[in-house]
Amino acid sequence: MNNTLENESDNRGEGKSSINFIEAIINEDLKNGKNDGRVHTRFPPEPNGYLHIGHAKSIILNYGISRKFNGKFNLRFDDTNPTKEEQEYVDSILDDVKWLGADWEDRLFFASDYFDQLYEWTEKIISEGNAYVDDQSAEIISEQRGTPTKPGIESPFRNRSVEENLDLFRRMKAGEFPNGAKVVRAKIDLASPNMHMRDPVMYRILHANHHRTGDKWCIYPMYDWAHGESDYLEGITHSICTLEFEVHRPLYNWFVDQIIEGEYRPRQIEFARLNISYTVMSKRKLLELVKDGYVSGWDDPRMPTICGLRRRGYTPESLKMFAEKVGVAKRDNIIDVALLEYSIREDLNRTASRVMAVLNPLKVVITNYPDDLEEELLSENNPEDPDSGHRMLPFSKELFIEKEDFMIDPPKKFFRLAPGQEVRLKNAYIIRCESYELDENGEVKTVFCTHDHETRSGGEGSGRKVKGTLHWVSAKHAVDAEIRLFDRLFIAESPEDVPEGVDYKVNLNPESLQILKNCKVEPGLKGTKPGDKFQFQRIGYFCTDTDSTADNLVFNRTVPLRDSWTKTNK
RNA sequence: UGCCUGAUGGUGUAAUUGGCAACACGUCUGAUUUUGGUUCAGAAGAGUCCAGGUUCGAGCCCUGGUCGGGCAACCA
Numbered sequence: 001m002n003n004t005l006e007n008e009s010d011n012r013g014e015g016k017s018s019i020n021f022i023e024a025i026i027n028e029d030l031k032n033g034k035n036d037g038r039v040h041t042r043f044p045p046e047p048n049g050y051l052h053i054g055h056a057k058s059i060i061l062n063y064g065i066s067r068k069f070n071g072k073f074n075l076r077f078d079d080t081n082p083t084k085e086e087q088e089y090v091d092s093i094l095d096d097v098k099w100l101g102a103d104w105e106d107r108l109f110f111a112s113d114y115f116d117q118l119y120e121w122t123e124k125i126i127s128e129g130n131a132y133v134d135d136q137s138a139e140i141i142s143e144q145r146g147t148p149t150k151p152g153i154e155s156p157f158r159n160r161s162v163e164e165n166l167d168l169f170r171r172m173k174a175g176e177f178p179n180g181a182k183v184v185r186a187k188i189d190l191a192s193p194n195m196h197m198r199d200p201v202m203y204r205i206l207h208a209n210h211h212r213t214g215d216k217w218c219i220y221p222m223y224d225w226a227h228g229e230s231d232y233l234e235g236i237t238h239s240i241c242t243l244e245f246e247v248h249r250p251l252y253n254w255f256v257d258q259i260i261e262g263e264y265r266p267r268q269i270e271f272a273r274l275n276i277s278y279t280v281m282s283k284r285k286l287l288e289l290v291k292d293g294y295v296s297g298w299d300d301p302r303m304p305t306i307c308g309l310r311r312r313g314y315t316p317e318s319l320k321m322f323a324e325k326v327g328v329a330k331r332d333n334i335i336d337v338a339l340l341e342y343s344i345r346e347d348l349n350r351t352a353s354r355v356m357a358v359l360n361p362l363k364v365v366i367t368n369y370p371d372d373l374e375e376e377l378l379s380e381n382n383p384e385d386p387d388s389g390h391r392m393l394p395f396s397k398e399l400f401i402e403k404e405d406f407m408i409d410p411p412k413k414f415f416r417l418a419p420g421q422e423v424r425l426k427n428a429y430i431i432r433c434e435s436y437e438l439d440e441n442g443e444v445k446t447v448f449c450t451h452d453h454e455t456r457s458g459g460e461g462s463g464r465k466v467k468g469t470l471h472w473v474s475a476k477h478a479v480d481a482e483i484r485l486f487d488r489l490f491i492a493e494s495p496e497d498v499p500e501g502v503d504y505k506v507n508l509n510p511e512s513l514q515i516l517k518n519c520k521v522e523p524g525l526k527g528t529k530p531g532d533k534f535q536f537q538r539i540g541y542f543c544t545d546t547d548s549t550a551d552n553l554v555f556n557r558t559v560p561l562r563d564s565w566t567k568t569n570k
Numbered sequence: 571u572g573c574c575u576g577a578u579g580g581u582g583u584a585a586u587u588g589g590c591a592a593c594a595c596g597u598c599u600g601a602u603u604u605u606g607g608u609u610c611a612g613a614a615g616a617g618u619c620c621a622g623g624u625u626c627g628a629g630c631c632c633u634g635g636u637c638g639g640g641c642a643a644c645c646a
Contacts, residue, residue: 018584018593046646081645138644147642149572183644193573195642204644223646247574247641270575272639277581283646325594327583329576332639336581339595349608384608415606424604457604469604538605565606 020328022061022269026069026238035237035264039071042236043097044111044227046078047089047211049283050298051096051306053319053340054274060323061271062240063102074234075104079112080226082210090211092298096306101316107234111226112212114233118221119173121229121259122184122202126165130258131202132158133168134185141183145190145198152190152198172205175218179205186225188254196251200224228252229259231266239266242273243330274326275334278488279304280495280504294508295489301545301556302489302512312486313533313543313558318347334494341559348533348541348558353381353388356426356473357521357536357555359483361400363446363475364417366431369397374474378458379427382535393522395428398475400520402538405470406447408436411569415468417447423468426537430455430466471537478520481553484545485514525553533558 019027030037041062045051051059066073075097079085097104125131134141134157146152160168172182184203192198202225207218231239239252245268252268275281280289281304289295289303298305301312309319322343326335375395382388401417410418417423422432431449439445454461492507525534528544536542540560548554 020583044646048646078646084645141644142642145642147572150642151572152642180644195573198642201644206644220644222644227646243575244640245646249574272576325582327594329583331576333582336595339582342595345607354605354607383603383605413606426604428604430604462604466604468606471605535605535607538607540607561605561607563606568606 021330022238022240022271022328023065023068025267025269026065029237029267030069038235038237039066039069040074040235040237041066041071041240042074042076042231042234043102044076044078044230044241045093046081046084047086047093048081048084049089049287050092052281052283052286053276053304053306053309054281055096056100056306056309056319057274057323057326058240058242059097059100059102060320061328063100064323065238065240071237072107073102073104074107074109074236075102076109076111076230076234078223078227078230079110079210079212080221080223082206082208082220085211087211092307096310099310099316100306100319109230109234110212111221111230112210114226114230115213115217115221117233118226118229122169122225123166125186125258126169126184127162128258129162129187131184131186132160132165133172134158134183134199135181138180141185141201145195148193148195154190155185155199158185158187158199169203172203172219173217175207177205179207181205184219186254188251194247194250196224196248197254200251224248224251225255228255228266228268232256232259232264235264236266237264239268241268241270243270244273246270270330271328272330272332275332276304276340277334277337277493278490278495279337280490282496285496285504289489294505299546301484302486310531311543311546311556313348313541313556314344315347315351315533318344321346337488344559345541345562348535350384351382352533352535352541354379354383354535354537355522355525356393356471357481357483357519357525357534357539357542358400358402358471358473358478359516359519359536359539360403361478361518361520362403362406362444364399364401364431364472365446365448366397366399366429366451367434367448368450371397373397374476377427377456391524393427393524394474394477396474396476399425399472400475400478401425401447401470401472403444406433406436406444408444416470417449417468422466423470424455424466425472426469427457428472429453429457430464469538471539473520473522475520477523479523479526479553481519481521481525481555483516483519483542483555483557485516485557487512487514519555521553521555526550528553535561 043059043062063073134155144153183201185199188197190198201222203219206220249268299307299311322340376392377395378390379393406417417433419433424430429451431451433449435448436444437446489512490507491509495507496504498504530544530546532544534542541558542555545554545556
């Protein structure tokens, strides 16, 4: 397993990192000697969908805390609803957490591991008169529960005898009743201002096959009943979750109170979930985008899923830096996507090899260069990394440059190629545009240049300065490639923020995917493998897509380079 | 009309828990540069939701408002 999350803190910037409110709570607990000074966190996904960057934040937070406080971190699947959960999701989640570098060591658990214990405890709670079997339908129970402003009323079955409850519960387990016929409810308080305390359901009957326990059970525990107890069984000290569970905390504590023995007690702490501009994060909406074909799948590089980001070219390290910059707090937030992009650029800038790739090729002929001469020119792999070495790039009379790097009638400060103007070809020569040729549509077809042989990079006369430097690729050596350019999936900053009755999908960006077919890349890219990361010089960071083969290279644009030129020209 | 919870530059997050608001992203200058990238130097931008109060002193404490988010699944 990689260990990108291991390093306590990267001290780039040397700033003293301030501590977030959760760490402050943990410090306080430690000071008070709680739980024998143990710190133990967990990440508890439900295997009913793919993980997204919000989960990544949570994983990084929980794992990071376990590292920081010398504690432990568990991965636990909250698999209490067999009607929604599948092995496919378990597998993808395992992959994603592993890829992020969060190490659960030998502590991979499932809430379903605890079904027997939960069942026993339920008998105990029933025996103590604190839970009962209710025969009513979901609709009736819901009605009786009242509303936030109106107290609920008691079920006619609320005061059954312990014996009857026990008997019914055992028969529920034995499969004597159909789905929905009965539930077990905690006996708490129908008048509580907190809806979750109005005799919440602990068990429902579900004759369904579970991905791990098969047909062993036909009753399944509800989240509230299973979660705190699972934490308790695993010795979790700080059970970190998102804000919507804040109202569940009294119930979490109530359930723990029913079974607690001794000093140890898990504690639930809530933080605000991550939101990112121009993105949707809800599982339901992400599923819809996949199911209805708005994207190619869960790992579509435009998706905010972990597998999508991975395919897009994001690194675990970049997501960790992102999570650190975002911070942890309780107020609602919308993080600027620019911060995400900044994070991946920062990582890739120091690690990605610089290569030559031309997205929209324009033929250049060096008229004073020998017809059959071929040179090998020395090229640095990464100026930010002295250890990255060099490689040789073939150069010849005919080249491709980027279409947008030539203009017949350029504006002031266009430091690129134009009639009479000089530019440097990166790692090669300074050339001057002498003329150009149009095709039948009036488009520039070929640009004719002369080169100054004295100016070859690294040579005697290479010191001469020109205003612009272009990337290029030798026409006869170039390799064809398909390049996929991604833009934000939504055009609205808060896509879900739509008027009544309007679907958020109206905010989908129709131009979020652009596929370029006849791109020309340097020959060294021929042997690239999916996941390899590069900087296409002057353009952006790219990675080899999983669709790529030796005969059909496919690259994804992870993120463009910052570009102050097109910006000033808008 | 109930309960829980939050409010600090455009966006996030800080502020030794009472001592005249910091860092990052973004924005804008300028320098360097064989990537209009990187790097470097600098600038603008909040007086901390509002109104009272306590105090020599309040973003931090108190009172009352305002606004935002969450809560009524046999989902998690």
